[in-house]
Amino acid sequence: MSASSILSMPGGLFSWHRFVAVLLKEFVQMKRDRLTFGMIVGVPIIQLVLFGFAINTDPKGLPAAVVINDESPFSRALVRGLENSQYFKFTHRAASEAEADRLLKLGEVQFVLVIPADFSRQLQRGERPSLLMAADATDPSATGNALATVNQTIKQVMDRELTGTLATLKSVELPIDLRIQRRYNPEGITRYNIVPGLMGVILTMTMIMMTSLAMTRERERGTMENLLATPVRPIEVMAGKIAPFIMVGYAQVTIILIAAKLIFGVPIVGGLLLLSLALIVFIAANLSVGFTFSTIAKNQLQAMQMTFFFFLPSMLLSGFMFPFRGMPDWAQVLGEVLPLTHFLRIVRGILLKGNGFADIVPELWPIGLFMLVAGTVAMRRYRQTLD
Amino acid sequence: MNAKITTSNSATGKAIQPFSAEKPLVDAVIDVKGLTKKYGDRTVVDDFSIRVERGQIYGFLGPNGSGKTTTIRMLCGLLTPDAGEGQCLGFDIRKQAMQIKRQVGYMTQKFSLYEDLSIAENLDFIARVYAVADRNKVVDETLARLGLSTRRTQLAGSLSGGWKQRLALAACLLHDPKLLLLDEPTAGVDPKARREFWDQIHDLAADGLTVLVSTHYMDEAERCHRLAYIAYGKLLANATATELIQQSGLTTWSATGASLHALAKSLRSVPGVAMVVPFGATLHVSGANAALLDLSLKPYFDQADYRWIKIEPSLEDVFIGLMNSATDNYQ
Numbered sequence: 001m002s003a004s005s006i007l008s009m010p011g012g013l014f015s016w017h018r019f020v021a022v023l024l025k026e027f028v029q030m031k032r033d034r035l036t037f038g039m040i041v042g043v044p045i046i047q048l049v050l051f052g053f054a055i056n057t058d059p060k061g062l063p064a065a066v067v068i069n070d071e072s073p074f075s076r077a078l079v080r081g082l083e084n085s086q087y088f089k090f091t092h093r094a095a096s097e098a099e100a101d102r103l104l105k106l107g108e109v110q111f112v113l114v115i116p117a118d119f120s121r122q123l124q125r126g127e128r129p130s131l132l133m134a135a136d137a138t139d140p141s142a143t144g145n146a147l148a149t150v151n152q153t154i155k156q157v158m159d160r161e162l163t164g165t166l167a168t169l170k171s172v173e174l175p176i177d178l179r180i181q182r183r184y185n186p187e188g189i190t191r192y193n194i195v196p197g198l199m200g201v202i203l204t205m206t207m208i209m210m211t212s213l214a215m216t217r218e219r220e221r222g223t224m225e226n227l228l229a230t231p232v233r234p235i236e237v238m239a240g241k242i243a244p245f246i247m248v249g250y251a252q253v254t255i256i257l258i259a260a261k262l263i264f265g266v267p268i269v270g271g272l273l274l275l276s277l278a279l280i281v282f283i284a285a286n287l288s289v290g291f292t293f294s295t296i297a298k299n300q301l302q303a304m305q306m307t308f309f310f311f312l313p314s315m316l317l318s319g320f321m322f323p324f325r326g327m328p329d330w331a332q333v334l335g336e337v338l339p340l341t342h343f344l345r346i347v348r349g350i351l352l353k354g355n356g357f358a359d360i361v362p363e364l365w366p367i368g369l370f371m372l373v374a375g376t377v378a379m380r381r382y383r384q385t386l387d
Numbered sequence: 388m389n390a391k392i393t394t395s396n397s398a399t400g401k402a403i404q405p406f407s408a409e410k411p412l413v414d415a416v417i418d419v420k421g422l423t424k425k426y427g428d429r430t431v432v433d434d435f436s437i438r439v440e441r442g443q444i445y446g447f448l449g450p451n452g453s454g455k456t457t458t459i460r461m462l463c464g465l466l467t468p469d470a471g472e473g474q475c476l477g478f479d480i481r482k483q484a485m486q487i488k489r490q491v492g493y494m495t496q497k498f499s500l501y502e503d504l505s506i507a508e509n510l511d512f513i514a515r516v517y518a519v520a521d522r523n524k525v526v527d528e529t530l531a532r533l534g535l536s537t538r539r540t541q542l543a544g545s546l547s548g549g550w551k552q553r554l555a556l557a558a559c560l561l562h563d564p565k566l567l568l569l570d571e572p573t574a575g576v577d578p579k580a581r582r583e584f585w586d587q588i589h590d591l592a593a594d595g596l597t598v599l600v601s602t603h604y605m606d607e608a609e610r611c612h613r614l615a616y617i618a619y620g621k622l623l624a625n626a627t628a629t630e631l632i633q634q635s636g637l638t639t640w641s642a643t644g645a646s647l648h649a650l651a652k653s654l655r656s657v658p659g660v661a662m663v664v665p666f667g668a669t670l671h672v673s674g675a676n677a678a679l680l681d682l683s684l685k686p687y688f689d690q691a692d693y694r695w696i697k698i699e700p701s702l703e704d705v706f707i708g709l710m711n712s713a714t715d716n717y718q
């Protein structure tokens with residue numbers, strides 16, 4: 001008797017027929033589940049596109065503001081030189097240091113360069129004028145490389161500009177007293193940035209996942225028919241299913257905040273009340289997305305896949321994993337749509353920069369808009385009948 | 388076959404309802420006309436009309452897949468009919484589903500309460516959704532009536548099949564509905580519980596509750612005031628049980644004796660015999676044409692092995708006859 005015939009003997013340890021029966025059944029079931037099939041193809045494509053094209057861990061062209069208190073060829077050369085290094089792009093010319101600081105706080109710019117009055121005169125006299133380069137260091141990885149090149153870049157500019165009689169000022173030492181300030185995270189500690197960010201990531205994941213199962217579970221277990229036969233209205237079902245998760249969300253936030261403070265030593269500068277306000281909007285936005293998924297998904301597996309499908313770009317394009325400004329424009333546009341992107345800016349703004357209500361409004365309304373759109377879609381998708 | 392019961396052999400295939408014209412409209416709890424439902428290009432319910440009066444227990448019968456569940460779902464607003472109109476409890480079935488839902492108790496064919504909630508929690512949920520007054524009392528009473536008071540904290544999912552049915556029925560009675568739509572409520576329920584269930588239904592109907600109940604049990608069909616028989620989505624018959632038997636035009640002989648199986652086998656090919664159905668130790672032989680049937684059975688009557696008695700056809704004989712003729716029409 002050959003080995004294969006022993007194996008395929010009826011009642012043997014391994015029956016070929018039984019194996020094939022299970023195999024075929026699985027293939028047929030896989031084929032039926034269109035969405036799963038789509039995910040099998042879609043996820044690798046998304047990952048490849050996002051990782052391959054969108055993500056750049058060495059962001060360049062970072063927006064910067066300049067305060068020029070000394071109109072001189074030296075100032076202009078300095079600005080031009082920094083732009084030529086590719087890391088900086090001077091998008092704003094601020095009238096005062098206060099104005100520039102505000103831009104930094106709002107996240108409009110990543111850097112502020114302050115050229116003091118009398119800069120060129122002091123330079124020519126060899127008095128080593130001070131030059132301030134302030135960076136928003138909440139995300140150290142976004143500013144690290146740029147700051148590392150500043151010294152070198154300025155030296156090159158000076159070498160070029162200081163000609164003729166001034167050439168004597170060239171020395172091994174920089175003829176300028178360059179002061180680099182890493183604002184909001186002076187020691188460049190990565191977890192100061194990661195931990196508050198994790199709050200948004202964890203909320204996105206759990207909120208969407210939980211609600212995406214909300215209606216799907218009813219449908220899969222057959223309880224939908226009974227629910228629909230009662231006079232309960234869609235909005236009541238949605239509100240009733242979402243509300244408990246808002247509380248779950250707050251519980252998670254509390255845990256994260258306590259851990260952030262006690263375990264990770266993250267400085268908490270801003271108001272927690274303001275944070276809870278932003279949280280309502282953010283949590284509700286995610287719950288609307290989840291609810292929309294749950295009206296589309298046919299079973300719980302599909303609901304989980306949709307969650308993942310949304311979660312993946314949220315992680316990668318929001319500025320959580322990689323610096324937002326390092327991404328190409330199309331990816332930034334996509335990122336701007338996602339609630340997590342805005343929430344990250346809000347939570348880092350509040351916790352690390354001490355931003356107030358007025359500061360977070362520009363980031364809050366896109367989340368609110370997203371919530372409205374997702375909520376409307378969910379309500380439209382919700383069927384009050386079984387057709 | 389009597390045209391009053393079925394006219395599905397007529398050109399339109401429409402079922403004639405003998406009563407719809409003369410009876411007053413006032414007390415119709417369900418009054419729908421021309422209900423049609425299609426799934427893709429399959430017509431699952433075809434031009435269905437029915438009128439159910441207040442206090443009636445209306446039996447809804449038909450083979451598997453004939454469209455009973457689909458019809459019931461259209462009546463309570465769970466499915467939108469592709470054609471047809473009508474009212475349920477005085478509300479338009481298309482536009483006023485919400486009002487209908489408030490006063491209807493619908494028991495689904497498949498258990499659709501929450502398996503991960505306890506018995507009491509399920510009842511409490513339903514009572515809250517319908518804003519039942521005096522909720523706790525009503526729930527407690529229901530549990531007591533079911534005999535489930537001591538098991539109130541048991542998860543509904545851990546109940547046996549029959550108990551699930553009984554719980555589901557209790558749940559759809561919580562809010563004092565005016566109309567009960569029951570989709571095979573007693574499937575898998577033991578005989579005693581079934582009897583109790585029907586006694587309860589009759590009590591409720593006496594107080595003015597209207598019941599439309601689908602079933603595959605003949606004894607239950609006989610307990611209904613009126614029956615509607617549907618096959619392949621078409622209403623084929625609509626009358627009382629006695630009327631149906633009378634109007635069926637069937638002649639039935641019952642044979643007893645040894646080797647009935649062999650007898651049945653040989654009778655199936657005899658002209659005039661429409662059905663040969665074993666009923667325990669007897670065999671029912673029916674045909675629509677009495678004279679032809681008698682003629683064909685003549686040789687068997689003379690055999691000493693069997694005792695033949697002419698009997699009134701049972702409801703089951705009538706329904707199987709209807710089913711057979713419907714298949715003939717369908718193909």
Ligand SMILES: Nc1ncnc2c1ncn2[C@@H]1O[C@H](COP(=O)(O)OP(=O)(O)OP(=O)(O)O)[C@@H](O)[C@H]1O
Nearest residue numbers: 426427431449450451452453454455456457458496
């Ligand atoms: N969602 C659906 N999609 C497609 N066809 C359906 C759907 N629901 C029901 N049908 C078809 O409609 C027909 C009628 O189904 P229905 O459930 O109403 O039958 P029924 O009379 O209740 O049967 P049973 O006695 O088995 O409960 C069946 O042929 C069924 O296959």
Ligand SMILES: [Mg+2]
Nearest residue numbers: 455456496570
């Ligand atoms: Mg059914």
